[in-house]
Amino acid sequence: MGGETTARPLRADARRNRDRLVAEARAAFEQDGVTASLEDVAARAGVGIGTLYRHFPTREALLEAVLRERFDALGAEARTLLGHARPREALITWAHGFAAAGTTFRGLTAALSATLRDESSALHASCVSMRAAGEALLARAQHSGEIRADLTVIDLSTLVFGVAWAYEQNSGWGPGDLDRLFRLLFDGLTAR
Amino acid sequence: MGGETTARPLRADARRNRDRLVAEARAAFEQDGVTASLEDVAARAGVGIGTLYRHFPTREALLEAVLRERFDALGAEARTLLGHARPREALITWAHGFAAAGTTFRGLTAALSATLRDESSALHASCVSMRAAGEALLARAQHSGEIRADLTVIDLSTLVFGVAWAYEQNSGWGPGDLDRLFRLLFDGLTAR
DNA sequence: GAACCATGCGGAGGCTGCCTCCGCTTCCTC
DNA sequence: GAGGAAGCGGAGGCAGCCTCCGCATGGTTC
DSSP: OOOOOOSSOOOHHHHHHHHHHHHHHHHHHHHHOTTOOHHHHHHHHTSOHHHHHHHOSSHHHHHHHHHHHHHHHHHHHHHHHTTOSOHHHHHHHHHHHHHHHHTSSTTHHHHHHHHHTOTTSHHHHHHHHHHHHHHHHHHHHHHTTSBOTTOOHHHHHHHHHHHHHHHHHOTTOOHHHHHHHHHHHHHOSBOO | OOOOOOSSOOOHHHHHHHHHHHHHHHHHHHHHOTTOOHHHHHHHHTSOHHHHHHHOSSHHHHHHHHHHHHHHHHHHHHHHHTTOSOHHHHHHHHHHHHHHHHTSSTTHHHHHHHHHTOTTSHHHHHHHHHHHHHHHHHHHHHHTTSBOTTOOHHHHHHHHHHHHHHHHHOTTOOHHHHHHHHHHHHHOSBOO
């Protein structure tokens, strides 16, 4: 949780470069999706490509730095939702927020999804607290009898990711459409 | 629909090269996913890269050639399902088969999904008859009252693609898991 | 304020993959 | 078997990834 126990503080120029890189990476990811050229990011930040790679050895490390704040906020929101009066609605709200965050940049859902299965990834750790909050929300909704008891966390996150990804593909869609998809997912496609 | 009205027949060597390319592309896609190196495909087939590009100007054109038979078979299956006694089950079966075909190679779901929105794509035409059959299956299931009437074709295909994609991400999963995901999608996550 | 050196910088260069272009070869036809 | 249309091949230009190592610079110490 924000454990920035930097063994030794970065040199002033290094700190400055790092900050610039994160800012420019965010802009580039927003513009070109998660596959944006890293050489381009370095150029925008006015540093050499070597500097980018020293600070962020992988694309995922850079992505993690860009997304960190957003993920922390989502984790906090999830913990708040645990106190929500209606467990089912709380779960849906969480899933919705998660999907919205996951579609900030084109291709992000896929990157996050791959990451969940790769413990060595820099993004993995960032997701852990969110994931834990999701599990707690699911357990509570199941306990209340509002969500089917045979649903596993794996199935839930798989489906939430699937819907988020599918939503991301329809570039013309807005948040209202995502909302509708989640209603369909939770209510089912079968007539009652 | 198999409209191979080849203006003039290919020269013997060209025909041979084309066939080899399709066979090797299938092998490469199976091994490395849809992003397999095309230079590698050409090398495996024993032809120059220029030959590959003349026969298949884009990666999608090659993909289309590899998948054509499979898609035709799926279209036929969908038309058969229109005569199935239980419309809801028919729809689920179709969705299942479609998802299974879409996960033949890693990354195929994403390629197909992008294709649905790009009418100029070579894959697009291949999907049209399948898509039409899907619409007919949906309409029938809704008419019978077994599937909710407010579900649109767009929503259905979005969700089916989403589930197929999510399934594809879990490399350790098998067909039984895909089946379970579809049951969850059709029944809903909400307890009854 | 000078001298030292750990920390950090930059970008050339090697690699892979995409795709085009055009001189050369092969097949088909008459 | 000669001519020409159809097809072939791979060099070459481009973009992006990532590494490596000689050089610069900030921080520290006296």
